[in-house]
Structure formats: structure tokens, C-alpha cells
Amino acid sequence: MSIVSLLTRxxxxxxxxxxxxxxxxxxxxxxxxxxxxxxTWKAECGACHVAxxxxxxxxxxxxxxxxxxxxxxxxxxxxxxxxxxxxxxxLERNAGRARSNAAASPPLRITETRWFLHEHDEIxxxxxxxxxxxxxxxxxxxxxxxxxxxFDERTRSVPR
Numbered sequence: 001m002s003i004v005s006l007l008t009r010x011x012x013x014x015x016x017x018x019x020x021x022x023x024x025x026x027x028x029x030x031x032x033x034x035x036x037x038x039x040t041w042k043a044e045c046g047a048c049h050v051a052x053x054x055x056x057x058x059x060x061x062x063x064x065x066x067x068x069x070x071x072x073x074x075x076x077x078x079x080x081x082x083x084x085x086x087x088x089x090x091l092e093r094n095a096g097r098a099r100s101n102a103a104a105s106p107p108l109r110i111t112e113t114r115w116f117l118h119e120h121d122e123i124x125x126x127x128x129x130x131x132x133x134x135x136x137x138x139x140x141x142x143x144x145x146x147x148x149x150x151f152d153e154r155t156r157s158v159p160r
Contacts, residue, residue: 034149036094041087044079050139050146052110054094060106062091111136123158132159 034053045051054062066088069077079087098106107113120136127133132141139146145155 032151038090041090053149054091055096056110057096058098058106059092059095061108062095064106065108127158130159
């Protein structure tokens with residue numbers, strides 16, 4: 001049952017409409033559409049890879065990633081201070097909730113989160129290793145609208 005269906009059946013009158021009007025993640029959770037946008041984030045992060053939706057990691061993860069841009073997964077992705085600060089603020093405002101043990105280090109790779117592993121557990125190794133996909137961070141290989149923040153299964157096309 002979708003979150004919207006559940007809310008419609010159990011929510012006080014007007015709450016569902018208010019959530020939909022606000023564009024909250026609750027309204028999009030089942031559809032896996034992440035509507036958060038920011039032109040600087042989209043331009044800077046999207047220049048090298050999909051601008052990953054902030055909701056996919058908790059704020060602590062984004063703080064760590066933004067503080068280490070000079071060694072961003074083996075690449076110097078440094079930005080000027082004002083741009084870094086603006087993107088970091090956007091990511092933290094729209095971050096997901098931490099779902100792990102508070103004593104553990106925050107996840108830095110979306111592909112290592114429990115959510116990602118659960119959502120992709122049915123994908124066979126031959127697909128991950130195919131020329132079309134090559135690695136888990138290549139969202140656009142299967143999610144045809146990933147650049148728009150749309151990871152909905154209805155827009156998915158898994159390479160054969």
C-alpha cells in the first residue's frame with residue numbers, strides 16, 4: 001500500500017492535500033521521485049555524475065562529503081568556498097534521516113546504504129558488470145530519468 005493511500009485512509013481531512021501541496025517526500029516516497037532542486041547543486045554535482053538526491057543520505061554524510069571535496073572518491077572536486085557552502089546547506093536541508101547506528105560512521109556511498117542494497121537486491125551480477133552499467137553509481141544506466149531525480153520503477157529500463 002502506498003503512503004499516499006495509507007494517509008488518505010487514516011489522515012485527518014486536509015492533511016493529504018497539505019502534504020501534496022508542500023511537495024513533501026512522504027507524497028513521493030513510494031514513487032521514488034526526489035523533487036528537490038537547486039541550480040548550483042545540479043550544475044556542479046551533475047557535471048561529473050548524477051546529482052544524487054539529498055534524501056538518499058543523512059545530513060552527517062553530506063557534511064563529510066562536502067568537507068572532503070579535495071579527495072572526492074579519488075578526484076579533486078574542490079569548489080570555491082561560497083559554492084561549497086551553498087551546496088552543503090542545500091544538501092543538509094534536504095537530507096534523509098539517519099537509519100543506522102548512531103555510533104557508526106555515516107555512510108558516504110549511496111550504493112552501500114541499506115536502502116540501496118534492498119532496492120537493488122534482485123539485480124543480477126551480470127547486469128552490474130555489463131558494459132552498459134559497469135558500476136552501481138551509474139544510475140542513468142537503468143533509471144532513465146535519474147537526472148531529474150526520478151528513480152521510479154516505472155521509468156526504469158534494466159539493460160539485458
